[in-house]
Amino acid sequence: MHETMIAQSIVEAISKEAAKYDAKPIAARSSCGQLNPINDEVLNFAFEIVAKDSVCRGMTLEIVHIPLKGKCKNCGETFDFDIYSPGCPACKSNEFSIEPDAELLLEEIEFEDK
Amino acid sequence: MKISLKKKILDKNEECSLQNSAFFADNNTFCVNVISSPGSGKTTILSRTIGDLKDRLKIGVIEGDIRTDTDAKKIRSTGAAAVQIETKGACHLSAEQVTGALGAIGAADLDIVFVENVGNLVCPSAFDLGEQARTVVLSLPEGDDKPIKYPGTFAGADVLLINKMDLADVVDFDLDRVINHISTLKPDIQIFQVSAKTGEGMDAWYDWLMKRADANQPKED
C-alpha cells in the first residue's frame, strides 16, 4: 500500500528530471529514515510495475535506510540510536535526545550516456 | 551521467495533509489522529470523552475502518456528528479521505475533530493527516512489548493513552517498562493511564484536550 504510493511518487520525480535532461534514467538512489516502514522488496516490486509505463522502465532503484540519531546530554556524543540497547555508546548515559527521523529523499539519478 | 538531487519526495498524501492542516488552523479546529491496534478501545474512549465533555466542547469524529459503519453508529449514539470512511482493504486513512469528510461533519464549526484511524500499529503512522496532535492507545492485554516492536508509531505520538487499566490485576503488563521505552523514543510524550470502561484516569486526558483545544482558539487581547 504505502510502498506503491511511494513508488509512484519516485517514478514521477525521476520522469520529470529525465524530461529536463532529455536522457534515459538507468539507476536511482533514495533514502529514508529508520522509522519509515518501507520494505525494500515490496518497494522494488511496486517500482518495477509502476515504472513499466514510463521512461523509468527497467531501471534500478536502491533505497538506503538512515539510522535515527541520538545526542547524549551528558557528553555531547552524536550516535546511531539502537532501539535494542538505547544509551550513549561513549559514556553509557541514558540521558539523550533523539533527532527527527530522516525524510524520504530522492538522492541521485544516473542517466545513460548519450 | 549522474545527478545529485537530494529532493524531498512530497507524495500526494503530504500535499493533502498540508491542505488539511491549513483548514484546521483557519477554523480553529483542534484535530487529533487516534492510532492503535484493533480493539484497544479507541471507539470506547472517544464515546466516553464525547459524553463527558459534551457541555464544554463541540466534538465530531471521522471513523476509519476497513469495512462497516459500526463505529460511526456508536459515536452518533452519543449525539456527536460522525462520518464513516470505509477503506475497503486499505490499512490506514489517507489525508485525502479526511479532506473529503471534513465538510460532512461540519468540521469548521467544531472545537475538536477526532480521526479514529484503522486499527493497525504500522501503516497509519506513515500517513500524516494534517492533524495537530497524535494519540496512540495501548491497552494492557496487548502486552508491554509493543513500543519496542512498533517504534515508528510510538515515536510519532504526542499522547499515549494506556487503556483498560481496570484489568491491571488480571494481565501481566510491566507499566515501568513501557514508560521507560517510550520516554527514550519520545521524551516529551504525555502518558495517561485510563480505563474507558470505568472512567478511571480520564480527567487528566480531558484536561490535556481542553488545554490544547483552548490554545487553538484565537487569543483575545
Ligand SMILES: Nc1nc2c(ncn2[C@@H]2O[C@H](COP(=O)(O)OP(=O)(O)OP(=O)(O)O)[C@@H](O)[C@H]2O)c(=O)[nH]1
Ligand atoms: N475492560 C475494558 N474493556 C474495554 C475498555 N475499553 C474498551 N474496552 C472493550 O474493548 C473492546 C474493543 O473496544 P473498541 O472501543 O471497539 O476498540 P477499537 O480500538 O475502537 O477497535 P477497532 O475500531 O476495531 O480497531 C470492546 O469490547 C470494549 O468494550 C476498558 O477500558 N476496559
Ligand SMILES: [Mg+2]
Ligand atoms: Mg473502533
Ligand SMILES: [Zn+2]
Ligand atoms: Zn554520552
